[in-house]
Amino acid sequence: MAEAGWNLVYDGFEPSQERLREALCTLGNGYFATRGAAEGADADGIHYPGTYLAGGYNRLATEIAGRTVENEDLVNLPNWLPLAFRPEGGDWLDLPHMELLDFRQELDLRQGLLERRLLLRDAEGRETSLVSRRIVHMGLPHLAAIKVVLRPENWSGRLEVRSALDARVTNAGVERYRQLGSRHLTTLERSAFGDDGIFLVAETNQSRLRIAEAAVTRVFDGADLVSVTRHAEDEEGMAGQHFVFAVTECRAVAVEKVVALYTARDRAVSEPREAAVQAVGKAGRFDELLASHVQAWRSLWERCDVALENHAPTQTALRLDIFHLLQTVSPNTVDLDVGVPARGLHGEAYRGHVFWDELFILPFLNFHLPRVSRALLLYRYRRLPAARRLAGEAGYRGAMYPWQSGSSGREESQTLHLNPRSGRWTADNTHLQRHVSAAIGYNVWRYWQTTGDRDFLSGYGAEMLIEIARFWASIASYDDEADRYDIRGVMGPDEFHDGYPWRDEPGLDNNAYTNVMAAWLLCRAGDVLELVGAERRRELDGLLGLGADEIALWDRISRRMRAVFLDGGIIAQFEGYDRLQELDWEGYRQRYGDIQRLDRILEAEGDSVNRYRASKQADVLMLFYLFSHEELRALFERLGYPFEPDSIAKCIDYYVKRTSNGSTLSRVVHSWVLARGDRARSWSLLAEALDSDLADIQGGTTAEGVHLGAMAGSVDLVLRGQTALEFRDDALWISPCLPKELQGMCMKLLYRGHWLHLQIGCEELTVSAPDGWAGPGHIGVRNRLHAFKAGDVLKFSCRRVDEGYRPEPNTAARERVMAEGE
Numbered sequence: 001m002a003e004a005g006w007n008l009v010y011d012g013f014e015p016s017q018e019r020l021r022e023a024l025c026t027l028g029n030g031y032f033a034t035r036g037a038a039e040g041a042d043a044d045g046i047h048y049p050g051t052y053l054a055g056g057y058n059r060l061a062t063e064i065a066g067r068t069v070e071n072e073d074l075v076n077l078p079n080w081l082p083l084a085f086r087p088e089g090g091d092w093l094d095l096p097h098m099e100l101l102d103f104r105q106e107l108d109l110r111q112g113l114l115e116r117r118l119l120l121r122d123a124e125g126r127e128t129s130l131v132s133r134r135i136v137h138m139g140l141p142h143l144a145a146i147k148v149v150l151r152p153e154n155w156s157g158r159l160e161v162r163s164a165l166d167a168r169v170t171n172a173g174v175e176r177y178r179q180l181g182s183r184h185l186t187t188l189e190r191s192a193f194g195d196d197g198i199f200l201v202a203e204t205n206q207s208r209l210r211i212a213e214a215a216v217t218r219v220f221d222g223a224d225l226v227s228v229t230r231h232a233e234d235e236e237g238m239a240g241q242h243f244v245f246a247v248t249e250c251r252a253v254a255v256e257k258v259v260a261l262y263t264a265r266d267r268a269v270s271e272p273r274e275a276a277v278q279a280v281g282k283a284g285r286f287d288e289l290l291a292s293h294v295q296a297w298r299s300l301w302e303r304c305d306v307a308l309e310n311h312a313p314t315q316t317a318l319r320l321d322i323f324h325l326l327q328t329v330s331p332n333t334v335d336l337d338v339g340v341p342a343r344g345l346h347g348e349a350y351r352g353h354v355f356w357d358e359l360f361i362l363p364f365l366n367f368h369l370p371r372v373s374r375a376l377l378l379y380r381y382r383r384l385p386a387a388r389r390l391a392g393e394a395g396y397r398g399a400m401y402p403w404q405s406g407s408s409g410r411e412e413s414q415t416l417h418l419n420p421r422s423g424r425w426t427a428d429n430t431h432l433q434r435h436v437s438a439a440i441g442y443n444v445w446r447y448w449q450t451t452g453d454r455d456f457l458s459g460y461g462a463e464m465l466i467e468i469a470r471f472w473a474s475i476a477s478y479d480d481e482a483d484r485y486d487i488r489g490v491m492g493p494d495e496f497h498d499g500y501p502w503r504d505e506p507g508l509d510n511n512a513y514t515n516v517m518a519a520w521l522l523c524r525a526g527d528v529l530e531l532v533g534a535e536r537r538r539e540l541d542g543l544l545g546l547g548a549d550e551i552a553l554w555d556r557i558s559r560r561m562r563a564v565f566l567d568g569g570i571i572a573q574f575e576g577y578d579r580l581q582e583l584d585w586e587g588y589r590q591r592y593g594d595i596q597r598l599d600r601i602l603e604a605e606g607d608s609v610n611r612y613r614a615s616k617q618a619d620v621l622m623l624f625y626l627f628s629h630e631e632l633r634a635l636f637e638r639l640g641y642p643f644e645p646d647s648i649a650k651c652i653d654y655y656v657k658r659t660s661n662g663s664t665l666s667r668v669v670h671s672w673v674l675a676r677g678d679r680a681r682s683w684s685l686l687a688e689a690l691d692s693d694l695a696d697i698q699g700g701t702t703a704e705g706v707h708l709g710a711m712a713g714s715v716d717l718v719l720r721g722q723t724a725l726e727f728r729d730d731a732l733w734i735s736p737c738l739p740k741e742l743q744g745m746c747m748k749l750l751y752r753g754h755w756l757h758l759q760i761g762c763e764e765l766t767v768s769a770p771d772g773w774a775g776p777g778h779i780g781v782r783n784r785l786h787a788f789k790a791g792d793v794l795k796f797s798c799r800r801v802d803e804g805y806r807p808e809p810n811t812a813a814r815e816r817v818m819a820e821g822e
């Protein structure tokens with residue numbers, strides 16, 4: 001398999017690209033992450049250093065447009081990066097002040113290592129080369145380290161070093177939020193310790209989260225520690241020190257800064273300052289830390305890599321996506337109480353909130369790091385009481401999860417939204433996306449299907465599914481004339497539509513995605529009661545006050561939920577969709593070029609996107625993304641609606657044409673649904689989805705944080721999409737069909753406790769179960785179910801799938817042959 005595709009390399013310094021590169025070169029370990037800003041950089045027009053702790057939120061209130069707006073933010077923590085150099089009395093060796101003779105920045109994905117190589121010339125003609133290397137330790141999640149190897153190329157003299165921990169930072173990474181409160185930190189203590197250490201303790205001013213950082217900065221000449229005299233840099237909100245030592249022309253010295261970050265929430269510590277000070281004291285040198293860090297990454301890549309044959313650019317993009325996913329959520333996340341922020345721990349967009357994006361993220365984790373999936377689901381379980389409260393306040397039963405979730409599980413969606421095009425603040429109704437609760441239920445179910453984790457399902461998942469089902473049953477209203485159930489006043493995933501042009505109050509009726517998801521969920525709530533066993537069932541009945549009538553009602557609603565159709569059997573996005581106007585897509589494209597954010601364009605024109613058949617992102621098509629054709633057919637048949645295979649292609653074509661892809665999630669869905677019908681289009685959408693952040697296709701948003709849903713969703717598109725992996729009849733089925741762009745790929749999948757190694761070539765598929773395979777296992781390949789035993793290597797012939805390929809017919813009469821390979 002290909003060895004290329006592990007490095008992201010930038011030659012040359014581009015100030016206008018710096019914030020984008022900082023986001024893409026973020027280093028993190030699932031506990032905290034730090035943007036790839038240069039060590040000497042402050043937040044200015046070019047740079048934005050940022051450090052974020054998983055779950056590190058704080059709330060502030062601000063007066064905006066005559067209202068008090070409360071916002072909860074993922075707090076930018078004290079900057080631990082500052083490490084600056086200058087020839088004594090000269091200018092600091094940073095980019096804006098120096099002549100840059102050479103520059104190269106490289107992110108090594110395999111090792112989780114960020115390296116920057118610079119050759120600088122100052123005003124006096126002194127040339128100095130610097131190679132800085134940085135890690136945020138994957139195995140020791142409280143530690144990070146920088147090593148700068150510095151060489152005076154044509155001078156000798158004295159070099160001054162400044163090292164600091166800086167709590168004067170604010171949350172200022174997103175231009176649109178500038179009017180909102182941004183000072184979250186109060187410094188409590190700062191001081192030097194030992195011969196070479198500094199520490200700083202800060203606290204968030206509302207959530208009262210105490211954070212301690214400690215750093216030791218040392219100079220080495222080869223293996224020898226260089227002794228230096230240090231002076232404290234005393235500034236409010238900053239712990240710093242500087243020192244001077246002699247350097248000699250062409251002789252390299254290494255300056256190493258090792259940092260520890262702890263908070264009052266950490267386990268197995270007495271107090272964060274003490275923990276941080278002790279940790280840096282014992283951490284050892286940079287190279288030792290690097291070795292154990294690389295080992296931790298090696299184990300992660302062993303499980304999680306998806307290797308493509310001879311496809312270097314796609315490979316790099318794919319690994320970059322896996323890399324950032326694992327930096328946001330990793331084995332270090334397992335003991336934390338956190339969800340997945342939509343924009344990673346990479347920036348401040350969406351304030352670090354957790355949306356429905358887990359829907360795109362969990363499939364990959366389920367197959368590779370199920371413990372992490374479980375932890376993310378437990379974040380939701382702990383917020384079940386808050387979701388019950390939300391439902392109750394809105395007049396419903398059960399659990400209604402918030403559209404945006406942060407620390408406590410209350411609704412964190414903003415109520416006002418700034419359109420940067422018009423400068424106007426408009427009402428933000430996105431909290432009406434009640435479908436988030438269905439996504440959480442869906443995630444519980446797929447996690448259970450992939451892992452067979454009965455303990456989770458019985459102890460937590462069942463309660464979540466039941467309470468979510470209850471919510472759907474109570475929000476649905478019965479139309480006795482039509483004998484149908486309606487869900488009114490909600491929003492679907494498409495955020496362009498938050499209401500009808502002809503109605504004052506926000507919300508739409510019978511959004512197809514929401515209704516079908518609700519019907520599906522009501523069925524699963526019924527199933528789970530069967531699965532948990534009689535003992536647990538009795539407990540749940542008692543604890544939740546479940547009765548036969550309620551369960552019968554779920555069954556009934558799951559058969560009579562309304563779906564609305566357009567001509568030709570196309571599922572209508574919502575009731576009344578047919579009354580909307582067609583948009584002049586070509587005209588808008590010509591006038592504006594990039595029309596991804598059509599909502600902002602139209603609002604700035606004094607119009608409203610609500611008037612048009614124009615979607616920001618996949619909505620109806622989400623159904624084809626989340627469910628196999630067989631599952632959908634069963635769902636529609638249960639609802640008493642026809643499900644003609646012909647109408648699927650028409651439906652896909654209809655909505656793909658009317659979607660601006662203003663959310664990066666959209667391309668993932670479109671690529672998926674086109675995978676079997678239009679291979680070329682599907683591949684180009686996959687390539688765009690993979691490039692979402694790398695190429696910053698939204699023109700500026702990646703700098704504010706990566707789009708984790710699109711990243712994980714793109715990887716999943718390769719993984720599940722190209723293998724046509726699905727669950728059917730309580731088994732895992734694959735039916736690989738590589739597009740012509742791919743020569744081969746290999747990956748591992750953890751399925752119900754068994755690791756499967758898949759090697760997919762143009763002509764052959766090899767499925768092997770490593771030695772040690774325990775119980776019996778089965779996997780479906782194409783239309784046959786195959787039994788596995790320890791050490792088996794099964795080979796199947798593959799066909800190259802070209803244009804015009806149509807799926808094999810999904811028939812109930814599908815052959816079910818048990819075989820020991822072929």
Ligand code: BGC
Binds near residue numbers: 355663664709
């Ligand atoms: C999308 C949502 C998504 C959110 C966070 C929005 O632009 O429309 O579907 O959940 O971004 O990623």
